[in-house]
Amino acid sequence: MGNRRKLARWALGAFSVLVAVWLVAPVLVMIPLAFSGSQTFKFPPESYSTRWFSRMIADTSWASAMMNTLTVAVIVVLISVTAGTACAIGLDRSKMPGKGLARALILAPTIVPVVITGAGFYIVALETRLFGTTLGFVAAHVGLCMPFVVVAVSVSLSNFDRRLELAAASLGASPLTTFTKVTLPIILPGVIGGAAFAFITSIDEVVVSMFLSTPLKRTVPVKMFQTVQDIDPTIAAVSTVILSAATILMIVAVIANQSGRRSAGLAN
Amino acid sequence: MTTTSSAVDSAVATGVRRTALAGRRLRVDRAALLVLPAIVLVIAVFGYPVAEILTRTFTFHSGADQGFWSNLAWYLSDPVQRTILLRTYATSALVTAICLVVCYPFAYFLTTLKGVWLGVAIGAVLISSGQSILVRTFAWKVLLRDNGPINSAFEAIGIGRISMLGTTGGVVAAMCQVMAPFMILALYANMRGIDRRYLDAALSLGASPVSVFCRIYLPLSLPGIAAGTLLVFVISLGFYITPAVVGSPQNALLSQALVDEIRTKLDWGHAGAMAVTLLVLTLVIIGSVAAAAAKKLAVVAGRGVGR
Amino acid sequence: MLKTRNNASPTAAVVGTHGAALSIRNVTKSYESVRAVDGVSLEIEAGEFMTFLGPSGSGKTTTLNMIAGFAEVTSGHILIDSEPVEGLPPYKRDIGMVFQSYALFPHLTVADNVAFPLRRRKVPKREIAARVAEALEMVHLGEFGGRYPNQLSGGQQQRVALARAIVFRPRVLLMDEPLGALDKKLREWLQLEIKRIHIELGITFVYVTHDQEEALVLSDRIALFNNGKIEQLGTAHELYQSPATKFAAEFLGESNLFTGTLDAAHRDVLTDDQGQKIRFRRGVEHATPGGKSTVVVRPEMVRVLDGAEDADTVLSGRVEQVIYLGMGRRLEVKLPGGQTVLVREQADALSAAQQGDEVRIGWDAGDARLVRQSA
Numbered sequence: 001m002g003n004r005r006k007l008a009r010w011a012l013g014a015f016s017v018l019v020a021v022w023l024v025a026p027v028l029v030m031i032p033l034a035f036s037g038s039q040t041f042k043f044p045p046e047s048y049s050t051r052w053f054s055r056m057i058a059d060t061s062w063a064s065a066m067m068n069t070l071t072v073a074v075i076v077v078l079i080s081v082t083a084g085t086a087c088a089i090g091l092d093r094s095k096m097p098g099k100g101l102a103r104a105l106i107l108a109p110t111i112v113p114v115v116i117t118g119a120g121f122y123i124v125a126l127e128t129r130l131f132g133t134t135l136g137f138v139a140a141h142v143g144l145c146m147p148f149v150v151v152a153v154s155v156s157l158s159n160f161d162r163r164l165e166l167a168a169a170s171l172g173a174s175p176l177t178t179f180t181k182v183t184l185p186i187i188l189p190g191v192i193g194g195a196a197f198a199f200i201t202s203i204d205e206v207v208v209s210m211f212l213s214t215p216l217k218r219t220v221p222v223k224m225f226q227t228v229q230d231i232d233p234t235i236a237a238v239s240t241v242i243l244s245a246a247t248i249l250m251i252v253a254v255i256a257n258q259s260g261r262r263s264a265g266l267a268n
Numbered sequence: 269m270t271t272t273s274s275a276v277d278s279a280v281a282t283g284v285r286r287t288a289l290a291g292r293r294l295r296v297d298r299a300a301l302l303v304l305p306a307i308v309l310v311i312a313v314f315g316y317p318v319a320e321i322l323t324r325t326f327t328f329h330s331g332a333d334q335g336f337w338s339n340l341a342w343y344l345s346d347p348v349q350r351t352i353l354l355r356t357y358a359t360s361a362l363v364t365a366i367c368l369v370v371c372y373p374f375a376y377f378l379t380t381l382k383g384v385w386l387g388v389a390i391g392a393v394l395i396s397s398g399q400s401i402l403v404r405t406f407a408w409k410v411l412l413r414d415n416g417p418i419n420s421a422f423e424a425i426g427i428g429r430i431s432m433l434g435t436t437g438g439v440v441a442a443m444c445q446v447m448a449p450f451m452i453l454a455l456y457a458n459m460r461g462i463d464r465r466y467l468d469a470a471l472s473l474g475a476s477p478v479s480v481f482c483r484i485y486l487p488l489s490l491p492g493i494a495a496g497t498l499l500v501f502v503i504s505l506g507f508y509i510t511p512a513v514v515g516s517p518q519n520a521l522l523s524q525a526l527v528d529e530i531r532t533k534l535d536w537g538h539a540g541a542m543a544v545t546l547l548v549l550t551l552v553i554i555g556s557v558a559a560a561a562a563k564k565l566a567v568v569a570g571r572g573v574g575r
Numbered sequence: 576m577l578k579t580r581n582n583a584s585p586t587a588a589v590v591g592t593h594g595a596a597l598s599i600r601n602v603t604k605s606y607e608s609v610r611a612v613d614g615v616s617l618e619i620e621a622g623e624f625m626t627f628l629g630p631s632g633s634g635k636t637t638t639l640n641m642i643a644g645f646a647e648v649t650s651g652h653i654l655i656d657s658e659p660v661e662g663l664p665p666y667k668r669d670i671g672m673v674f675q676s677y678a679l680f681p682h683l684t685v686a687d688n689v690a691f692p693l694r695r696r697k698v699p700k701r702e703i704a705a706r707v708a709e710a711l712e713m714v715h716l717g718e719f720g721g722r723y724p725n726q727l728s729g730g731q732q733q734r735v736a737l738a739r740a741i742v743f744r745p746r747v748l749l750m751d752e753p754l755g756a757l758d759k760k761l762r763e764w765l766q767l768e769i770k771r772i773h774i775e776l777g778i779t780f781v782y783v784t785h786d787q788e789e790a791l792v793l794s795d796r797i798a799l800f801n802n803g804k805i806e807q808l809g810t811a812h813e814l815y816q817s818p819a820t821k822f823a824a825e826f827l828g829e830s831n832l833f834t835g836t837l838d839a840a841h842r843d844v845l846t847d848d849q850g851q852k853i854r855f856r857r858g859v860e861h862a863t864p865g866g867k868s869t870v871v872v873r874p875e876m877v878r879v880l881d882g883a884e885d886a887d888t889v890l891s892g893r894v895e896q897v898i899y900l901g902m903g904r905r906l907e908v909k910l911p912g913g914q915t916v917l918v919r920e921q922a923d924a925l926s927a928a929q930q931g932d933e934v935r936i937g938w939d940a941g942d943a944r945l946v947r948q949s950a
Contacts, residue, residue, distance in 0.1 A: 005477075016377035019370060020389060023396040023448060026407030029417065033410065083306040090302030102303055109314045113506025113550060115523040116543045119530045120317030123324065143314035146306060166645060167678035169665040170749075171692035171739065178666075181691075185682045204400040207508050211530070221402050225513070236410070239403040246399055254394075 027243060034236040052237035061223065062238065069219040072137040073202040076145050079138070080198045084149030085191055091150075092157040106150050109143040117143070118208040125212055132214035140208040145201045149194035156190025189256040196253035200246050322547070325540030343541035349525070353545070356522040359436060359511075360504035363443045364497050367451045370444070371496070372489075375455035379462075393452055401446055405510045408442035409433065412514065434516035442514045443504060450503065451496040458492025491561070498557045502550055522546055594622040594779030595656040595746035597642065602651030604637050611637040613803035614651070621656075624773050624780045628790040629800030630826070635783050638800070639749055642781065644668050655747060666695075671740030671748040675755045677732040679724035685711070685735050686720035692743040710742040711735075713772060730761045737769070741776060750782045754789070766792050787827045791815065799823055815873070817944050824871040824946055831872045831916050839864045843940060849912030854887045855943035869946050874905070874917040876942035879926035879934050886937030892916065894932045908936055 037047025056062050091103055109117065121130075121140055130136030160183065168178040206221040213222045220238065227235055325339050335341070343349050378389050396404075411418050412432040419429045432438035462485065470480045508523040515521070520528070522542060529539035597619035604612040612634040619625045627635035640646040642653060644665030653660050660668055671692075679688050689707045698706070711717050714734035724732055733753055740748055750769075754762040770793055773780050784790055790797050791811045799806045799814060799822075807819040818824035824832060835847030845853045845868060855870045880886060895915065896907040904925060906918040918936060920926060928934050 008477075012373060012377050016374050016389075019374040019448075020392045022445060024392050026404050026411060026445065027396060027399055029411060030403065030407050079309070083309055086302040087306035090299045090304075092299075094297075094299035094303065096297075096300040096303075102307055105310055105315075106306055109310070111502075111550070111554070112314075112318060113523065113546055115506060115508050115526050116321060116547060117314060117318055119526060119539055119543060120319070120321035122530055123320045123536060124317045139313040143310055146309065150306070161676070161678070163674055163676055163678045164680060166665075167672070167674060167680075167736075168691070169645075170643060170670065170672035172666050172669070172695040172743070173691075174664075174666050177695065182680055186680075200400075204402065206402050221400070224402055224406065225509075235406060239400075239406055242400050242403055247395060250394065 030236050030239045030243065033233050034240040036233050036236070039233070052234045053241075055234050056237045056241075059234070062220075062234075065218055065220045065223045068134070068137070068217060069203050069221070072134060072141060072219065073199050075134070075138050076141040076202045077195050077199050079142055080146040080149045081191060081195050084146045084194065084198075085153050085187075087146075088150045088153035088157060092154060103150075107147050110147050114144070114207040118211045121208050122211040131212055132217035133212075134217075136212045137209060137219060140212055141202045141205055144205060144208070145198035148197035148201060149191070152194030152197065153187060153190045156187040160186055189259055192256040193253045196249045196256070200249050203242065203245070321536070321540050321543050323540070324536035325544050328535075328537035328540065330535045330537055339537040339541040340544065342538065343545060349542075352520060352522055352525050355436070355519065356505060359440060359443070359521060360501050360507075362440050363447060363504050364501045366440070366444050367447050367500050368493065368497055371448055371451040371455060372493075375452050375459055375492075378452075378456050379459045393449055396449055401509055402513075404446055405442060405513045408438075408445070408510070409513050412438050412442070433514060434518070436515070436519045439511050439515040439519070439521075443507065443510050446510055447500045447504065450499050454496035454499055455489070455492040458495065459489055462488045494557060494561060498554065502553060505550060506546055593744070593746075593777040596621040597625075597747060597779060597781070598652075598654040598657070599638070599642070600652045600654070602638065602641060602653060603649050604634075604641060604646060605649045610803050612641070615803070615805055617798060617805060617808065619779060619781065622777050622779055624770070624782065624793060624795045626782045626784060626790040626794035626797045627800055628784060628787060628797050628826075629806075630785055633800035634803040635798075635800040636751060639751055639781060639783050642747070643670060643672055643749055669743075669745055671743070671745035673733070673736050673740050673748070673750045673753045675752045677724070677729075677736045679732055679735055679739075681724055683723075684720065685716070685722050685724065685727070688724070688735060689720075689739045689742050691739065696743060698743075706742055710738040713741070713775065714738045714768070729757050730765060733757065733765065734768070737772070741772070741778070744776075745778065747779045747781060750780065752784055753782075755784075755786075762789070769793065791827070799826065801826075818871055818946055820946050821869050821871075824869075829874050829917055829919075831874060831877065833870045833872075833914075834867070835870075837864050837866055837868050845870050845945070849910065849914065851890055851910075851912070852888070853943065854940040855945050856941050870943050871946050872938055872943045874919040875921075876938045877916060877918045877936050878920070878924075878938065879906070879918065879928045880937050881926065884935075884937075887940035888943065889935055889937040890916065891933070891935050894928050894930050894934055897928070897930050908934060 032045055034052055035048045035050060036045035036052070037049040038045065087102075087106060091099055117140075121136075125131050125136060130139070164182055164186070165178050168182045169175075173181065203219075204221060205219070206225055209219045209222050210225060213219065213226075218226075220242070224235060224238060326336050329335075329338055331338070331342070333341075378386065378393075381389055410416055413419070414429055414431060414433070418432070423429060432441070466484055466488070467480055470484050471477070475483070506523055507521070508527065511521045512524055512527075515524070517524070517528075523546075526539055526542045526546070529535050529542065597617075599615060599617040599619075602612060602615050603610060611632075615634070615638060617625075627638060629635045637646060641648050644660070644663060648661045655668070655670075679685075680691065683691070686707050689710055690703050693703045693706060707720065708717065711720060714737055716731060716734055716738065719727065719731065719735070724735070727735065736753070753769075754765055757765065766789060769780075769782075782790075782793060794811055796808065796810055797814050798808050801822050807814055807823045809817075814823060815827055818827065818830070821832065824830040833845060833847040833851070833853045835845045835853070838844040838846060842864065843854055843856070845855060847853055847870075853870050878886075880889065890910055892908040892910040894906055895909045898905040901922075903922050904920045906920070906928060908916045908918060910916060916936060926934075
C-alpha cells in the first residue's frame with residue numbers, strides 16, 4: 001500500500017509539473033521569439049537580435065499607440081482610485097438600504113460580457129463622436145477598472161479597526177485629520193493594490209477599445225489585435241514589453257497586499 | 269422602557285458607532301454621499317451604453333418586419349445563428365470540462381505543497397494569469413501556426429503537420445489555457461480550507477483511498493468546482509479575444525457574430541437581439557447557481573437562516 | 576443627587592487641582608425604546624479618581640462615552656469645569672481616553688503614537704520630543720520609542736496608550752476597562768502603576784470597570800451603576816461597609832443577607848423568615864417598623880463563638896465546608912432553616928471549627944447594616 005501511494009504521489013507531481021509548464025509556456029515562447037534574429041516564427045530561434053525592439057520604438061504608430069495607452073491608463077487609474085476609494089468607504093460606513101444594489105451595480109461591468117458593453121459603446125460613440133478620443137477610451141475603461149479599486153479597498157477597510165478613529169478623535173484629531181493621518185495610511189496598501197490591477201486592466205483592454213479605435217488613434221492592445229497579418233516578430237517584442245510591465249505591477253500589488261496585512265495588525 | 273443588559277449592549281454598540289466622530293446624525297448620510305460619484309460614473313459609462321444596445325433590439329429594424337419582437341424572432345429562427353449559438357455552447361462546455369479535469373489535480377497538488385514550492389507554484393499561476401489575455405492569445409497564435417513550434421514537434425515525432433489555427437479545436441485548446449488560472453484559483457481557494465484530518469479519519473475507519481476521494485473529498489470540494497466551472501463557462505460564453513484571434517469567421521462564436529453585426533452589417537437590431545440573448549443566458553446561469561449555492565449553504569448552516 | 580463626603584478624596588487633597596471638575600446633571604441616554612442611562616447625576620471633584628463600577632449593560636460605559644463625546648446626550652447636561660460640553664465634538668473636549676483594545680496606531684512607532692496629540696495641538700518639534708520622552712519614562716517604557724505596536728506585549732501596549740493619553744495634559748482622563756484583556760498578575764501590577772501616575776499628575780481620572788476588586792484598589796470614590804442608574808456613590812470603605820441596597824451588598828465582595836420583617840418595637844432588630852432575631856446598626860433612615868427589609872453582614876464580621884461567648888446576634892448551625900485560603904479560612908455554615916452563612920477567618924485568629932461541627936456564630940450589631948431593596 002505504501003508503494004502505491006508513493007507512486008500516486010509521484011504521478012501527481014509529474015502531472016502538475018506538466019500543467020505548470022503548460023500554464024507558463026506561451027509566455028516563455030514569446031520572449032525568445034522577441035529576440036529572434038530571423039523574420040520567421042521559428043522556435044527556438046536560430047539567431048538572436050534586438051532589432052524588433054528597435055523597430056518597435058522607431059515605428060511611430062507603435063509609439064503613439066503606447067502613448068495613448070499610457071495616457072488613458074493613468075487618467076483611468078486616477079479616476080478609479082478617487083471615485084472607487086470614496087465608494088468603498090461609503091459602502092463600508094453607510095447604513096443606507098440600497099447598499100447591496102449599489103455594490104452590485106459597481107461590479108456589474110465585470111459580469112456583463114465585454115462584447116455587449118463594447119457594442120453599446122459603439123452606438124453611443126456614433127451619437128457623441130467619441131471615436132478615437134482620449135475621453136472615449138477613458139470612459140470605456142473606467143467602468144471596467146473601478147471595480148478592482150472598490151474591491152481591494154473594501155477588503156482593506158474590513159480589516160481596519162474603527163476604534164482607531166475613536167482614539168484619534170479623543171486625542172484631538174478632527175474628522176478630516178483622522179482620515180488623512182490614520183485611516184488613509186492604513187488602507188493605502190489596498191488602494192495601491194487596486195490601482196495596480198486597474199492599471200493592468202486598462203493597458204490590457206481590447207474589446208471596447210477596439211470599437212472606439214480609429215487608424216489615427218488607438219491603444220496598444222487594439223493595434224496588436226489588428227496586426228492580423230503578423231509579418232514579423234515585432235508583435236512578440238511588444239508582447240514582451242507588456243509582459244514585463246504587467247509582471248512588475250503584479251509584484252507591486254502583491255507586496256502592497258502583504259505589507260497591508262502587516263500594518264493593519266489590530267491592536268488587540 | 270426596557271433596561272435589560274443585552275438589549276442595552278447591542279443598542280449601545282450600534283449607537284456609539286453611529287454617533288462617533290461628528291456626533292451628528294449626518295454621519296450616515298455623508299457616507300452614502302461618498303458612493304454617489306462611483307454610481308454616477310457606472311451609470312454613465314456602463315449602464316447607458318448597455319441600455320442603448322439592448323433597447324435597439326426592440327427599436328431598430330433593418331428588414332421589412334418592423335414588429336417589436338422582430339429582431340428576437342429573427343435571431344431565434346435563423347439557422348446560422350442557431351448553429352453559432354450551439355457551437356458557442358459546445359465550445360464553452362468543452363473548455364470548462366477540460367479545464368476542470370486538468371486543473372483539479374493541479375489545484376489539489378498545490379494544497380499539498382509547503383513553503384518555498386508553494387510560492388513558486390502560486391507564482392507560476394499568478395504570472396500566467398496576470399498576463400494580458402491578448403498576449404497569451406497571441407502566444408497561442410504563434411504556437412499553433414502551421415510552421416510553429418507545436419507542428420515542428422509533431423513533425424519530429426512523426427505525426428505530421430496538423431492545421432490548428434482557424435479550427436474550433438485550436439480555439440478550444442487556446443481557451444483552455446487562457447481560462448485555466450481562473451479555474452485553478454477558484455478550486456484552490458476552496459480546497460485550501462478542506463481539513464486533511466477528515467481524510468485521515470476516513471482512512472483510519474477502513475475506507476479505501478478511492479472511496480475517501482469520492483465520498484469525502486469530492487463533495488467537500490464541490491463549492492470550488494461550482495465556482496470554477498461557473499466562472500469559466502460564463503466567461504467562455506461571452507469571450508471574444510481568443511476565438512477571434514485563433515479562430516476564423518467560418519467557425520465564429522456568438523461574440524464574434526455580435527461584433528460582425530455591429531461593425532460590418534451595421535444592424536443594431538440584430539446585434540441587440542444577440543446581446544439580449546447572451547446577457548439573459550449569462551444572468552440565468554449565474555442566478556441559478558447562486559440560488560442553488562445559497563440553498564445548500566442554508567442547509568449546511570442548519571435549518572435555514574433562523575438565528 | 577448623591578454626595579457623601581465622609582472620607583475626602585485623599586489624593587486630590589495632596590496634589591492639588593491640575594484636573595477638571597466634572598458635573599453630570601440628570602443625564603439620560605435613550606436608544607429607541609431602551610434607556611441605557613436613566614437620569615444620572617454626579618459631581619466629580621478636580622483631581623479625583625472616580626470609578627464607574629457595575630455589571631455589563633449597567634450604563635457605566637455609556638456614561639463614559641457621553642463624557643468623551645462618542646455618544647450624544649439625550650437629555651441632561653455634562654459640564655467640565657463649569658462649561659457645558661454636550662455640543663462639543665470629542666476632538667475639541669481636551670480629554671484623554673484609554674481603550675480596552677489599546678487602539679494604538681499600527682502604522683506609527685511608539686514615539687509617533689505618543690506624539691500624535693501634541694502634533695494636533697501644534698506643539699513645537701523640540702518640545703514634542705521632550706514631552707514624549709517624559710511620558711514614556713513615566714510608564715517605564717523610555718527605551719521603546721522606536722518600536723512598532725505589534726512588537727510589544729499587551730501590557731506594554733496599554734502603557735503606551737496611557738502615555739499617549741496623558742502626554743498632552745488633558746484635564747480629564749477616561750479609562751474604559753483598560754486592563755480587561757490582561758492576565759491577573761499584570762493587571763494587579765498595572766493597577767498600582769495607574770494609581771501612581773494618578774498621584775503624580777493630579778488630573779481627574781474616570782475609570783470604568785466591572786471588577787469590584789479593581790475598583791476597591793484604585794478609587795477615591797466609586798459610583799456603582801445598575802440598570803442605568805447610580806445605585807450608590809461613596810468611597811470604597813462606605814460601599815463595602817455600608818451598602819445601600821441588596822444589589823450593592825451582593826456586587827461588592829461577599830455578603831450574608833437576611834430578609835425579614837422589622838421589629839415594630841425595637842428599631843434595631845429584624846426578624847428574618849426563619850424566625851431568627853438579627854440585630855443591626857441603628858440609625859438608617861428608611862426603616863419602617865413592621866415593614867420588610869434586608870440586613871447585610873460581611874463574612875469577615877462573623878465569628879465562630881467558643882464556649883459561652885456571646886454576641887449581639889447569635890445563630891446556630893453546622894459547618895458544611897471549610898476552605899483554606901492561605902491568608903485565612905472560609906467557612907460555610909448551614910443554619911437549620913436552610914440558609915448558608917459565610918464566615919471568613921484571618922490566619923492569626925482561626926477558630927477550632929472543623930467540617931461537620933455544630934457551632935454558634937455571631938457578630939456585633941455595629942457590623943450589620945440595613946439595606947434598601949434595589950432601586
